[in-house]
Amino acid sequence: MNYDLSILQDAVKNSTADAWVLYDFRGSNDLAWTIVNLSADAHCTRRWVVVIPSQGRPRKLVHKLERHVLAHVKADEHVYATHEEYDAALRELLAPYHRVAMEYSPMNAIPVASKVDAGTIEHIRSLGKEVVSSANIAQWFTSVLSPTQIAGAEVSGGRLRDIITDAFELIRERVLINETIREYDVQQSIMDALEDAGMVTDAPPIVAIGENAANPHYAPTVTHSSVIGRDMVVVIDAWAKSKAAGAVYADLTWVGYTGAQVPADVARTFDVIVRARNAALQLVQERFAANEPIAGYEVDRAARSVVEAAGLGANFIHRTGHSITTETHGAGANMDDFETHDTRHLLKGTSFSIEPGVYFEGSLGVRTEIDVIIHPDGTVGVPSSPLQQRILPLLADEWRQ
Numbered sequence: 001m002n003y004d005l006s007i008l009q010d011a012v013k014n015s016t017a018d019a020w021v022l023y024d025f026r027g028s029n030d031l032a033w034t035i036v037n038l039s040a041d042a043h044c045t046r047r048w049v050v051v052i053p054s055q056g057r058p059r060k061l062v063h064k065l066e067r068h069v070l071a072h073v074k075a076d077e078h079v080y081a082t083h084e085e086y087d088a089a090l091r092e093l094l095a096p097y098h099r100v101a102m103e104y105s106p107m108n109a110i111p112v113a114s115k116v117d118a119g120t121i122e123h124i125r126s127l128g129k130e131v132v133s134s135a136n137i138a139q140w141f142t143s144v145l146s147p148t149q150i151a152g153a154e155v156s157g158g159r160l161r162d163i164i165t166d167a168f169e170l171i172r173e174r175v176l177i178n179e180t181i182r183e184y185d186v187q188q189s190i191m192d193a194l195e196d197a198g199m200v201t202d203a204p205p206i207v208a209i210g211e212n213a214a215n216p217h218y219a220p221t222v223t224h225s226s227v228i229g230r231d232m233v234v235v236i237d238a239w240a241k242s243k244a245a246g247a248v249y250a251d252l253t254w255v256g257y258t259g260a261q262v263p264a265d266v267a268r269t270f271d272v273i274v275r276a277r278n279a280a281l282q283l284v285q286e287r288f289a290a291n292e293p294i295a296g297y298e299v300d301r302a303a304r305s306v307v308e309a310a311g312l313g314a315n316f317i318h319r320t321g322h323s324i325t326t327e328t329h330g331a332g333a334n335m336d337d338f339e340t341h342d343t344r345h346l347l348k349g350t351s352f353s354i355e356p357g358v359y360f361e362g363s364l365g366v367r368t369e370i371d372v373i374i375h376p377d378g379t380v381g382v383p384s385s386p387l388q389q390r391i392l393p394l395l396a397d398e399w400r401q
Helices: 005-013 030-036 064-070 083-094 118-126 135-142 147-176 183-196 264-289 296-309
Strands: 019-024 048-053 059-063 076-080 099-102 130-133 206-209 233-242 250-257 350-354 357-360 364-367 370-374
Touching: 005 019, 005 048, 005 135, 019 030, 030 048, 030 135, 048 064, 048 083, 059 064, 059 083, 064 076, 076 083, 083 118, 099 118, 118 130, 147 183, 147 233, 147 250, 147 370, 183 206, 183 233, 233 364, 250 364, 250 370, 264 296, 264 350, 264 357, 264 364, 264 370
Parallel strands: 019 099, 059 076, 099 130
Antiparallel strands: 019 048, 048 059, 206 233, 233 250, 350 370, 357 364
């Protein structure tokens, strides 16, 4: 297997399941492939099952034509050819267990955790088994970072913050001398800076003014880009990681204003999401300090309640944050009680974003985004500190925070 058996079994022991049942058919369950260390080009055309009990030796079920596929998995082997043999072998395989965890999400509440088809779940239940979600178990193998990855993420967070600050400096310089600069120009300057810093990204950053910023996923292109002039809100959202193998992303959003003083109403709006961000971060810090569990939906609720209390709930149109791994949007718990009700717990050794925002269609959007790292000892770090507390007045003499 790709992981030490004791680690896998500890994860099962910490769950409510008696065993973790990994099922795959033709690559339908990428997590199962990762756990059993199957290469991406492995030729799997038949169903296979690997059972990892909380204690005792693992078991596997493979087709007679493809015993070689899981030959490297040290487990008691069961073999089938016909569908009758498959049913009988599966019954025997699961006989010792009552509650089994699978890549399944009740009512598909957490789509990223749902990889096993409904028919297979029905089949397992027909054998008298209770099927529970493996979502919390799986997090240990999809989102927990190594000490090296955590250290790298901290460095990347600081570098990315500096690159974003330099992009605001570029905007300031060009606007002050009345030289045309477009969103796309700033975006490309960030891409060049990332390359110089030895960082990569899976997509160019967001640089958005005014009504463009009202679309959280707007990004300029060479053919669609607005001119950045005076007295405009500018949102920069960038994400990148080191080129090193296994590097983890940083993902940050800052907001500037191309004037010497930010309008009072815009400043008040930004203050709402700053308070929302801080409330979410504080809750995470308090729970880990007390060694108490916290689920992703609770973090979202802490931020969203602040925005709702300010009368802007209808303008907060996305979740509060997402898991961050070697992918910008990782497979771990999201800070979400909006798009989904994410009941997965935040784990030590993981990273995620907190990014509340409010958007007014056709006129304005503002967002503040930080990355949070839960260290293995439970301390909560924010690698991109200091946090943005106010919109940057780019044309003021003292515009930097």
